Amino acid sequence: MSNTDFVLAIEDLTVSFDGFKAVDALTLYVDRNELRVVIGPNGAGKTTVLDLICGKTKSTSGSIKFKNRELTTLSEHEIVRAGVGRKFQTPSIYENLSVYQNLEVSYPKGRGVWGSLLFKSTDDVVNSVHRVAKEIMLEEHLDMEAALLSHGQKQWLEIGMLLMQDPELLMLDEPVAGMSAKERDQTADLLNRICKNRSVVVIEHDMEFVKKIAHKVTVLHQGKILAEGTMDNVQKDEKVIEVYLGH
Amino acid sequence: MNALTSKLLGGKQGLIGLVILSAIIFIALPLGLDLFRLGLVGKYLTYAFVAVSLVLLWGYGGILSLGQGIFFGLGGYCMAMFLKLEASDPVSTKIQTTPGIPDFMDWNQLTEIPWFWVPFQSLTLTILAVLIVPALFAYIIGYAMFKRRVGGVYFAIITQAIALILTILIVGQQGFTGGVNGITDLKTMLGWDIRDDSSKYILYYVNGLLLIGTILVCRYIITSKFGMLLLAMRDKEERVRFSGYDVSNFKIFIFCVAALISAIGGAMFTLQVGFMSPSFIGIVPSIEMVIFAAVGGRMSLIGAIYGALLVNFGRTMFSETYPELWLFLMGGLFIAVVMFFPNGLAGLYEKYAKKYRLAERMQKIFSSGKPAKADAEATPTKTTGAKA
Numbered sequence: 001m002s003n004t005d006f007v008l009a010i011e012d013l014t015v016s017f018d019g020f021k022a023v024d025a026l027t028l029y030v031d032r033n034e035l036r037v038v039i040g041p042n043g044a045g046k047t048t049v050l051d052l053i054c055g056k057t058k059s060t061s062g063s064i065k066f067k068n069r070e071l072t073t074l075s076e077h078e079i080v081r082a083g084v085g086r087k088f089q090t091p092s093i094y095e096n097l098s099v100y101q102n103l104e105v106s107y108p109k110g111r112g113v114w115g116s117l118l119f120k121s122t123d124d125v126v127n128s129v130h131r132v133a134k135e136i137m138l139e140e141h142l143d144m145e146a147a148l149l150s151h152g153q154k155q156w157l158e159i160g161m162l163l164m165q166d167p168e169l170l171m172l173d174e175p176v177a178g179m180s181a182k183e184r185d186q187t188a189d190l191l192n193r194i195c196k197n198r199s200v201v202v203i204e205h206d207m208e209f210v211k212k213i214a215h216k217v218t219v220l221h222q223g224k225i226l227a228e229g230t231m232d233n234v235q236k237d238e239k240v241i242e243v244y245l246g247h
Numbered sequence: 248m249n250a251l252t253s254k255l256l257g258g259k260q261g262l263i264g265l266v267i268l269s270a271i272i273f274i275a276l277p278l279g280l281d282l283f284r285l286g287l288v289g290k291y292l293t294y295a296f297v298a299v300s301l302v303l304l305w306g307y308g309g310i311l312s313l314g315q316g317i318f319f320g321l322g323g324y325c326m327a328m329f330l331k332l333e334a335s336d337p338v339s340t341k342i343q344t345t346p347g348i349p350d351f352m353d354w355n356q357l358t359e360i361p362w363f364w365v366p367f368q369s370l371t372l373t374i375l376a377v378l379i380v381p382a383l384f385a386y387i388i389g390y391a392m393f394k395r396r397v398g399g400v401y402f403a404i405i406t407q408a409i410a411l412i413l414t415i416l417i418v419g420q421q422g423f424t425g426g427v428n429g430i431t432d433l434k435t436m437l438g439w440d441i442r443d444d445s446s447k448y449i450l451y452y453v454n455g456l457l458l459i460g461t462i463l464v465c466r467y468i469i470t471s472k473f474g475m476l477l478l479a480m481r482d483k484e485e486r487v488r489f490s491g492y493d494v495s496n497f498k499i500f501i502f503c504v505a506a507l508i509s510a511i512g513g514a515m516f517t518l519q520v521g522f523m524s525p526s527f528i529g530i531v532p533s534i535e536m537v538i539f540a541a542v543g544g545r546m547s548l549i550g551a552i553y554g555a556l557l558v559n560f561g562r563t564m565f566s567e568t569y570p571e572l573w574l575f576l577m578g579g580l581f582i583a584v585v586m587f588f589p590n591g592l593a594g595l596y597e598k599y600a601k602k603y604r605l606a607e608r609m610q611k612i613f614s615s616g617k618p619a620k621a622d623a624e625a626t627p628t629k630t631t632g633a634k635a
Contacts, residue, residue, distance in 0.1 A: 092485065094486070101475055105472065113497060113500045116471065116472040117468065
């Protein structure tokens with residue numbers, strides 16, 4: 001495969017589970033500083049694509065390149081260390097730890113066994129935690145046990161945990177699921193802020209929300225790309241209306 | 248340095264717990280008990296090492312090992328092999344066919360010491376073996392399991408199986424291991440008789456000091472970022488993995504540390520009790536050790552020690568009067584703890600200490616120099632505590 005300027009270059013990616021192709025010869029490019037939203041009906045393969053990129057699922061064939069580095073052969077933690085962060089669909093935070101500890105533990109130093117034993121919380125760490133906590137609107141809840149946060153705040157905290165690692169590619173699986181209207185607006189603002197120096201891939205069902213954030217939209221259907229372009233173009237696309245937006 | 252000390256001592260709360268524990272181990276028990284009973288306590292305190300290791304592994308790491316007896320036994324056997332070789336000098340074994348080798352080897356027609364016994368002629372190598380062999384064994388098991396992401400119940404069952412295999416292996420290879428009797432008739436360590444009264448006291452205190460040292464090391468681990476990661480992994484392993492950590496390495500490490508701690512307990516057991524046998528390795532002792540940790544509270548290092556002491560005292564008392572009932576009682580105790588006090592003794596203490604504000608009162612007593620003054624200060628707290 002050729003080298004590209006894209007942050008993320010997925011080419012001919014296929015994964016098959018017992019003959020069922022959840023992702024079928026998918027080719028997708030994401031630019032620097034781009035916020036891409038992936039939409040599509042249930043079972044279209046959206047989450048599977050994220051699983052493939054972050055190494056949770058191994059591909060059957062094809063290539064995933066992040067800054068021209070092949071990801072399909074790396075293990076999960078190596079992909080993260082290369083600069084790819086991923087938020088799961090249900091908020092995945094450490095409920096037993098405080099908000100501060102959740103963020104601190106995500107700081108990308110002391111990632112080995114010995115490193116973590118000798119890890120010291122320096123000014124850099126403290127400053128990062130406070131900066132990110134402010135970004136995700138949880139600055140006043142730093143000492144709170146994460147289990148006590150509202151659902152929306154948990155979603156933000158997980159985004160914050162990824163921001164601590166300052167990834168160049170951030171992937172978010174349904175970040176506003178279960179949020180109130182106000183929280184959705186705040187999340188849209190948050191995403192618009194944090195996509196400044198990085199690329200972001202978002203999976204989302206809420207069209208109002210997608211309109212607020214998307215630079216470009218990709219519609220997946222049965223593991224293949226049905227349409228790609230700006231939100232307006234995609235919404236007018238007849239195939240898209242047929243299988244997804246329509247009725 | 249100051250931060251490190253407070254980390255090790257676990258803050259004021261932790262310091263108080265440690266002081267009370269030390270006072271019980273080093274002062275109250277030796278003064279209050281005769282040497283026979285103190286010897287029993289010393290034996291229980293070697294089990295406490297395993298219970299503490301389970302707090303680290305199971306409580307914090309969420310990895311339930313039902314085979315900690317493996318490492319207790321390996322540590323104990325390493326020490327026993329050294330002591331046995333020393334006890335088998337040519338003079339005291341002159342009636343054997345081959346003098347100068349352990350008696351059970353002679354009974355099994357061995358004429359020389361097997362190769363793996365040779366390093367145990369040196370105390371230095373023996374101490375190294377106590378520290379390295381169980382940890383290395385844990386590394387191999389851990390690597391094979393955790394790299395393949397075997398965990399939870401499957402891991403517990405496999406550790407059980409290994410404990411059983413090891414027992415069978417030791418029992419079956421009588422000529423090399425002493426078989427079902429274990430390694431007995433241990434007498435001296437570098438000429439120092441481990442059986443007389445003064446050595447019993449010395450070994451008891453060495454054991455106690457090692458136990459306190461273990462607590463400090465464990466506290467360092469659980470208060471470091473490593474400890475925070477253990478808790479995080481127990482809760483959401485995937486999230487830790489997708490935060491750039493190689494989860495399996497952390498699990499392997501904590502499993503090795505737990506094995507090392509258990510092995511120290513095993514070696515001290517051999518020294519204090521004077522023998523080692525396969526009955527300390529198998530399934531039943533391994534599960535009993537989990538019960539000690541559960542009774543003490545699986546998140547409390549100090550609690551685990553009290554758990555080990557209490558359950559074993561109970562065992563001694565009951566099995567003196569109703570030997571056949573003890574196993575049922577132990578099973579019942581485990582069920583009761585799991586159902587009604589999931590945090591064990593430590594959980595009960597937390598609950599009631601908060602209620603009566605014990606910790607605050609203790610802190611006042613410890614922070615002010617003069618006890619009399621502390622009493623005066625503590626009294627008003629008592630009344631407010633009673634009101635609340």
